[in-house]
Amino acid sequence: MAAKVYYENDADSTLLNGKKIAVIGYGSQGHAHSLNLKDSGFDVRVGLREGSKSWAKATEAGLSVKTVAEAAKEADIIMILINDEYQGDVYRESIAPYVEEGNALVFGHGFNIHFGQIKAPKGVDVFMVAPKGPGHLVRRTYQEGKGVPALIAVHQDATGNARALALAWAKGIGGTRGGVLETTFREETETDLFGEQAVLCGGATALVKAGFETLVNAGYQPEIAYFECLHELKLIVDLLYEAGIAGMRYSISDTAQYGDMTRGPRIVTDATKAEMVQILKEIQTGQFAKEWILENKANRPSFNALAAIDQESQLEAVGKQLRGLMSWVKKTDVVEATE
Numbered sequence: 236m237a238a239k240v241y242y243e244n245d246a247d248s249t250l251l252n253g254k255k256i257a258v259i260g261y262g263s264q265g266h267a268h269s270l271n272l273k274d275s276g277f278d279v280r281v282g283l284r285e286g287s288k289s290w291a292k293a294t295e296a297g298l299s300v301k302t303v304a305e306a307a308k309e310a311d312i313i314m315i316l317i318n319d320e321y322q323g324d325v326y327r328e329s330i331a332p333y334v335e336e337g338n339a340l341v342f343g344h345g346f347n348i349h350f351g352q353i354k355a356p357k358g359v360d361v362f363m364v365a366p367k368g369p370g371h372l373v374r375r376t377y378q379e380g381k382g383v384p385a386l387i388a389v390h391q392d393a394t395g396n397a398r399a400l401a402l403a404w405a406k407g408i409g410g411t412r413g414g415v416l417e418t419t420f421r422e423e424t425e426t427d428l429f430g431e432q433a434v435l436c437g438g439a440t441a442l443v444k445a446g447f448e449t450l451v452n453a454g455y456q457p458e459i460a461y462f463e464c465l466h467e468l469k470l471i472v473d474l475l476y477e478a479g480i481a482g483m484r485y486s487i488s489d490t491a492q493y494g495d496m497t498r499g500p501r502i503v504t505d506a507t508k509a510e511m512v513q514i515l516k517e518i519q520t521g522q523f524a525k526e527w528i529l530e531n532k533a534n535r536p537s538f539n540a541l542a543a544i545d546q547e548s549q550l551e552a553v554g555k556q557l558r559g560l561m562s563w564v565k566k567t568d569v570v571e572a573t574e
């Protein structure tokens with residue numbers, strides 16, 4: 236194997252002892268990093284905007300909560316876990332004035348450093364600890380004694396300790412239980428954006444929606460279409476996760492495997508692959524980043540319209556109803572927040 240994978244014994248989390256840690260934001264990643272680090276024994280405070288809906292939640296979870304400026308002012312290590320699109324403004328207004336020489340600025344994704352939205356001052360460490368999974372699972376797996384794998388990268392090493400601190404942080408949140416790989420801000424940013432757009436989120440939801448609509452338009456029951464195209468996808472992906480493509484194919488019927496191997500390439504065609512290359516180019520040239528920044532400056536007209544269409548879709552309505560009847564689908568924190 237070419238890449239070195241770092242595990243528990245490769246990281247010294249005692250480097251975080253005595254450090255004042257600020258986690259800015261308490262969303263998907265923010266709650267996971269701050270609670271996992273607190274449970275790992277470190278001195279964590281959360282920085283939020285005044286009036287934040289998360290203030291009471293973080294306080295009830297036993298965390299010390301302050302404004303972004305107060306948290307940044309007293310911290311040695313500042314992890315920025317607010318939305319990528321707002322990080323630049325919040326950094327300039329409420330974090331930059333308090334960043335001192337020898338401090339560390341940390342990111343969960345490279346977007347703002349790589350696309351030049353945040354320029355860190357000299358004399359501070361700038362590194363990244365990016366879990367390769369949703370924040371709610373970073374928290375859930377940590378509590379189960381497991382961990383979500385993570386990437387680390389160093390953009391600026393002012394103290395000579397940046398890499399060791401990144402590994403220490405990754406250990407503190409459970410990342411070294413799953414395995415940590417070293418990368419660059421550029422590689423993490425471009426691959427993460429590509430993965431979420433083309434495969435994990437954009438590709439997967441487009442595939443599910445197209446399959447569901449094809450069956451329903453052909454007159455099949457929506458409930459059956461939902462089971463076939465969305466519910467069962469999780470069970471198939473679980474096998475892919477556990478044992479790769481061959482492992483998944485070991486468990487499915489030979490009929491399914493023949494259909495998989497002969498029909499799959501008719502779905503993801505050369506045209507689809509050419510579109511993937513185009514999507515990657517838009518990421519690499521900064522075109523996507525520019526579009527997303529402008530979309531936010533205009534108050535998200537496309538984002539809101541597209542999200543509303545999906546939220547009101549038949550697929551989502553049928554899914555909500557069916558999941559309500561499945562006692563084995565647990566009422567997780569994500570379910571409670573969205574249904």
Ligand SMILES: NC(=O)C1=CN([C@@H]2O[C@H](COP(=O)(O)OP(=O)(O)OC[C@H]3O[C@@H](n4cnc5c(N)ncnc54)[C@H](OP(=O)(O)O)[C@@H]3O)[C@@H](O)[C@H]2O)C=CC1
Nearest residue numbers: 260261262263264284287288289316317318343344369370
């Ligand atoms: N979601 C994920 O699993 C992953 C995310 N990342 C990265 O982690 C970072 C955080 O993303 P994510 O966890 O999804 O974000 P969320 O949208 O879940 O949470 C954002 C948090 O930032 C706070 N916030 C938003 N605007 C401001 C502001 N102006 N001032 C102060 N606080 C603000 C929100 O406050 P409030 O609570 O008040 O709304 C909220 O607590 C991003 O860089 C993302 O790319 C990386 C890997 C995976």
Ligand SMILES: CC[C@](O)(C(C)=O)C(=O)O
Nearest residue numbers: 367368369370427431435
């Ligand atoms: C797949 C989406 C993601 O990149 C993630 C959970 O890793 C994100 O930005 O949320």
Ligand SMILES: [Mg+2]
Nearest residue numbers: 367368427431
């Ligand atoms: Mg990701």
Ligand SMILES: [Mg+2]
Nearest residue numbers: 344427428431
């Ligand atoms: Mg991402």
